[in-house]
Amino acid sequence: MSADFDLDAYLGHIGYTGVREPTLDVLKAVHYAQALKVPFENLTVLAKSPPTLDIASLQTKIVDEGRGGYCFEVNALLASALDALGFDVTRLMGRVRWKTPNDVATGRTHMLLHIALPEGPYLADAGFGGITMTGPIPFKTDVELETPHEPRRLLSVDGAVDTYELQVMLGDQWAPVYQFSLEAQSAADYELSNWYTATHPHSIFVQFLIAARPEADRRITLFNTELTIRGRDGVAEVTKLHTVDEIATALADHFDLHLSADERKTILAPHLDGWRSLSAN
Numbered sequence: 679m680s681a682d683f684d685l686d687a688y689l690g691h692i693g694y695t696g697v698r699e700p701t702l703d704v705l706k707a708v709h710y711a712q713a714l715k716v717p718f719e720n721l722t723v724l725a726k727s728p729p730t731l732d733i734a735s736l737q738t739k740i741v742d743e744g745r746g747g748y749c750f751e752v753n754a755l756l757a758s759a760l761d762a763l764g765f766d767v768t769r770l771m772g773r774v775r776w777k778t779p780n781d782v783a784t785g786r787t788h789m790l791l792h793i794a795l796p797e798g799p800y801l802a803d804a805g806f807g808g809i810t811m812t813g814p815i816p817f818k819t820d821v822e823l824e825t826p827h828e829p830r831r832l833l834s835v836d837g838a839v840d841t842y843e844l845q846v847m848l849g850d851q852w853a854p855v856y857q858f859s860l861e862a863q864s865a866a867d868y869e870l871s872n873w874y875t876a877t878h879p880h881s882i883f884v885q886f887l888i889a890a891r892p893e894a895d896r897r898i899t900l901f902n903t904e905l906t907i908r909g910r911d912g913v914a915e916v917t918k919l920h921t922v923d924e925i926a927t928a929l930a931d932h933f934d935l936h937l938s939a940d941e942r943k944t945i946l947a948p949h950l951d952g953w954r955s956l957s958a959n
Contacts (some may be wrong), residue, residue, distance in 0.1 A: 682734040684741070688755070691715065691741045700764035702797050706813050708763070710826055713755055713804045713812045717746035717933040719889040724945050728876035729867055733758045738908040744934060746891075748883060749805035750872045753789040754956075756804050766794035772858035773869060775843065776809070787871050788856050789863075792817070801844070806855065808890040808899040808906075809846050822847070827892060827910075830855075849912055886948070887925070887953060889933050900925075900934045902953035905932070918957065922946045 689695070692711040696716050697704060722729050722739075729751050730736075735756050746752065753769075771786040778784060791802040799817040804810055815823040817831050819842065823830045826922045835841040835857055844855045867937050875881050882888070889900040897907045905928050908914040920923050922942050929935040937945065 682732070682737070683758045683762055684737060685759065687741050688737065688759050688762075689952070691744075698763055700760075700766075700795075701799070704763065705760070705765065705793060705795070705800065707804065709760060709802050709804060710812050712752070712759075713810055714750050714855065714892055714894070716733070716804070717753070717889055717891040717935060718748060718752065718805055718807050718810055719746040719929075719933065719935060720748055720883040720887070721745070721889075721935065721937075721941075722747070722944055723876045723883045724880075724887060724949065725941070728873060731865070731872055741959055744936075746889070747805075748888075748931070749789045749803075750868050750875070752805040753791060753803060754868070756802065757791050760791070760793065760802070767846055768792040768860070768862050769868075770858050770860065771863045771871065772844075772856035774856045775854035776806075776856065778854075785834075785871070785874070787875050788858075789868060790856075790858060792860060794955050807888060808897060809848075809855065809892065810891050826894075827897070886956075887949065889929060889935065891933050900928055900932070903950075903957045907932075910937075917957060920954070922950055925950075 692715045694708055694711045729747060731750055731754055736751055740747060740755055757767050757769055770790050770792055772788040772790055773784045773786055774788050793800045793802055797816055801817055802813040802814040812826040815825060819832045820833055831845050833843045835843050841857055841859045843857045845852045846855050875883055887902050891898050896907055899906045903919040905917040905919060906910055906914050919928060926937050926942050929937060
């Protein structure tokens with residue numbers, strides 16, 4: 679456990695007031711509370727300031743300043759909280775397969791967590807954008823696994839030793855999310871992937887505005903100038919945004935992310951024409 683981590687402040691921020699024990703019920707409750715409170719967002723990357731992954735910096739950004747982050751940030755924060763609560767946490771890395779053709783190879787650019795419990799191993803992940811898990815899942819293959827939102831399943835990957843694919847059920851179809859192995863990752867592994875994700879010109883986080891947050895009965899996503907509110911029934915309400923102020927209002931109202939006038943000018947305005955062009959196509 680990091681001496682820099684303030685468990686009281688973290689639990690207060692996510693609104694968790696229950697017992698502090700390394701049990702399955704506590705894991706579920708903390709995972710759910712963080713997923714609903716801490717938005718997935720890439721504003722720091724768009725500001726051309728690669729996220730800093732030490733826990734003191736993450737706690738300042740997310741807990742003290744009320745911001746969000748992407749997987750390397752929010753899952754590192756969750757891992758530190760679980761460490762502080764006494765859980766046995768292993769940090770893993772995955773290859774994103776979400777909306778990626780089968781013949782396109784991807785690098786390890788996603789962080790997830792393996793939790794050892796008396797009930798058996800579980801996977802936790804509070805940082806995958808618009809389909810972020812809202813609860814941990816047991817590490818069981820070839821069965822449907824319930825979460826507070828969409829069902830998941832784990833499949834062994836053919837031809838790859840100890841490699842698994844996480845899938846999500848959308849409607850009546852299973853869709854791949856990412857593939858991963860159980861090899862523990864070090865801070866250096868995340869630093870390398872974080873640098874690529876935050877700076878490479880082909881990274882989606884460098885090119886596009888992304889924000890997402892689940893609520894109990896729906897999911898809310900912002901992609902460039904398109905705000906989508908999707909209910910549990912799959913019905914989506916889509917709103918097109920046209921100005922920097924409209925985007926900033928959406929970030930504030932739906933994700934509790936409040937940008938100053940200067941941040942609107944430096945983070946949103948330089949990209950707006952490109953985002954509107956993509957939305958029109």
